[in-house]
Amino acid sequence: MKARTSRKDKVNIITLGCSKNMVDSEVLSGQLRANDISVVHENARLDHNIVVINTCGFIEKAKEESIETILRNVELKQKGKLDKVYVTGCLSERYKEDLERDIPEVDAFFGTMELPLLLKKLEADYKTELLGERLLSTPSHYAYLKISEGCNRTCAFCAIPLMRGAHVSRTMESLVEEARGLVKKGVKEIMLIAQELTYYGLDIYKRRALPDLLHALADIEGLEWIRLHYAYPSKFPMEIIDAIKDRNNICNYLDMPLQHASNRMLKAMKRQITREEMEELIGRIREVIPGICLRTTLIVGFPGETEEDIEELTDFLQRMRFDRVGVFTYSHEEGTDAFGMDDDVAADVKEDRARRIMEVQQEISTELNESKLGKVMKVLVDRKEAGRYIGRTEFDSVEVDNEVIIHAGKKLVIGEFVEVRITKAYDYDLEAELI
Numbered sequence: 001m002k003a004r005t006s007r008k009d010k011v012n013i014i015t016l017g018c019s020k021n022m023v024d025s026e027v028l029s030g031q032l033r034a035n036d037i038s039v040v041h042e043n044a045r046l047d048h049n050i051v052v053i054n055t056c057g058f059i060e061k062a063k064e065e066s067i068e069t070i071l072r073n074v075e076l077k078q079k080g081k082l083d084k085v086y087v088t089g090c091l092s093e094r095y096k097e098d099l100e101r102d103i104p105e106v107d108a109f110f111g112t113m114e115l116p117l118l119l120k121k122l123e124a125d126y127k128t129e130l131l132g133e134r135l136l137s138t139p140s141h142y143a144y145l146k147i148s149e150g151c152n153r154t155c156a157f158c159a160i161p162l163m164r165g166a167h168v169s170r171t172m173e174s175l176v177e178e179a180r181g182l183v184k185k186g187v188k189e190i191m192l193i194a195q196e197l198t199y200y201g202l203d204i205y206k207r208r209a210l211p212d213l214l215h216a217l218a219d220i221e222g223l224e225w226i227r228l229h230y231a232y233p234s235k236f237p238m239e240i241i242d243a244i245k246d247r248n249n250i251c252n253y254l255d256m257p258l259q260h261a262s263n264r265m266l267k268a269m270k271r272q273i274t275r276e277e278m279e280e281l282i283g284r285i286r287e288v289i290p291g292i293c294l295r296t297t298l299i300v301g302f303p304g305e306t307e308e309d310i311e312e313l314t315d316f317l318q319r320m321r322f323d324r325v326g327v328f329t330y331s332h333e334e335g336t337d338a339f340g341m342d343d344d345v346a347a348d349v350k351e352d353r354a355r356r357i358m359e360v361q362q363e364i365s366t367e368l369n370e371s372k373l374g375k376v377m378k379v380l381v382d383r384k385e386a387g388r389y390i391g392r393t394e395f396d397s398v399e400v401d402n403e404v405i406i407h408a409g410k411k412l413v414i415g416e417f418v419e420v421r422i423t424k425a426y427d428y429d430l431e432a433e434l435i
Contacts, residue, residue, distance in 0.1 A: 009083075010038040011122065012048035014073075015137065016066050017056025019193050019229075021089055022137060023146045025054045028088075028115060029135035035124035041137040050084040051076075052118070057091035057163055059331035066091045067103075074105040086110065088118055090163040094335075112164055113149075133181070139382065141415030142189040142225075142398060143182050147175055147213065151195035153232060155259075156270045156337040157299060157330060160195055167196065169204050176216050179223065188415060189225035189380060190217070191397060197231045198240065211239040218247035224417065225380070227397055229255040234272040236281055241288045251394040252289055257297040261316030262309035265302055270337065275316060282320055293395035295324035300357060301350030302330045303341035310353050317360050323368060324401050325361040327354045362427045369402070369425035376435060379404050379420050381412050391418070408434045 011032055015025040025041065032039040040048060051073045055066035066089075076082045084107045092099060093111035100109055110118045116126040136143055150165040151158075179190055194200065201209025217226055226249055231240070233256055244250045260266055261275045285292060298313065317325065329350035332343040345353075379391035382398075389406040396402045406412070406420055412434075420432035 010048040012043040026134035055089035055091035300353040
């Protein structure tokens with residue numbers, strides 16, 4: 001890197017979007033550090049001279065945030081406060097030519113699978129022996145483990161296959177080795193992520209191998225929590241639930257995005273499942289593990305959605321009583337099957353429907369939290385904030401789920417497990433006293 005200053009280069013990586021992007025940034029950081037290049041994440045001190053922006057291009061709001069971040073750093077470069085600005089990630093993969101034309105001040109754009117090219121631009125060698133090595137940007141007691149890349153599903157609203165390509169599983173051996181390395185560094189909780197977890201292994205093992213991977217990871221000594229994110233409901237392999245039940249260190253937690261509950265919408269979205277099949281699946285899962293925490297995400301405002309569809313979705317939520325729910329408003333993305341449809345639900349109507357759905361879920365969440373009053377629960381201490389310790393139960397993932405405010409009366413160690421008794425319940429959080 002030929003910088004305009006004489007100081008040693010320092011690279012700041014800014015990560016936007018999902019946890020999968022975070023893992024990509026951590027891998028880049030590990031490669032740079034192995035090349036003796038100073039690297040930081042989200043550097044607030046502004047003592048860096050090079051920026052790599054790992055962008056998100058999933059929905060319109062994410063694209064806007066990515067572009068704003070690029071322009072903000074280009075402005076810093078123009079003021080002489082940065083030497084280089086590089087852009088990678090999903091937005092860059094999807095709109096590279098447009099971005100090169102519209103923001104020529106950026107020194108180079110790279111796609112999602114172009115890490116070696118990015119490293120070369122940074123005058124760093126790609127070190128294959130560092131496969132699985134990462135410089136964690138999360139607190140040291142938890143980490144994400146990306147088990148595959150890309151997606152073969154054909155959901156009408158989703159642009160991910162355009163940005164991430166077809167599904168490619170990582171080998172079980174490489175994942176177990178990486179997980180062991182993370183545990184040696186102090187990681188106690190690993191969250192498995194992919195565009196679609198249940199497809200794992202079909203490409204390299206010719207079978208759905210996630211249950212085998214779960215058992216192999218659960219055998220790792222010192223790994224206390226394993227958590228599953230993003231499982232596709234259609235043709236869901238129940239062996240996954242058997243593995244969760246059989247292994248004490250796999251959290252009783254499953255993140256299964258369902259997107260809608262109206263059969264008309266599910267068909268339009270190309271979800272390959274009906275409401276009746278989803279209800280049957282949820283019933284079977286809860287029959288095997290009665291106390292399992294089920295998290296889902298929903299999309300409102302898809303083309304053609306009516307008030308009747310929202311009523312069906314509301315009824316579904318009230319019947320299923322999910323522990324955790326997130327709601328997105330539909331984003332009309334070029335290149336997707338839905339882009340040929342008329343985006344006929346007004347933006348304010350989308351927002352109103354999302355608000356109403358969350359009001360339904362807020363009431364359910366409050367009732368579920370109140371049922372925990374007086375119970376003793378195991379909590380992982382995540383951080384100390386405003387003089388109070390904040391933690392999570394096995395039923396809560398990082399950032400997206402509930403938190404437990406712990407009244408300790410003594411010093412606690414961040415990243416350690418403690419037992420608490422729940423004393424107060426709110427809509428999305430709990431308070432507890434240390435036992």
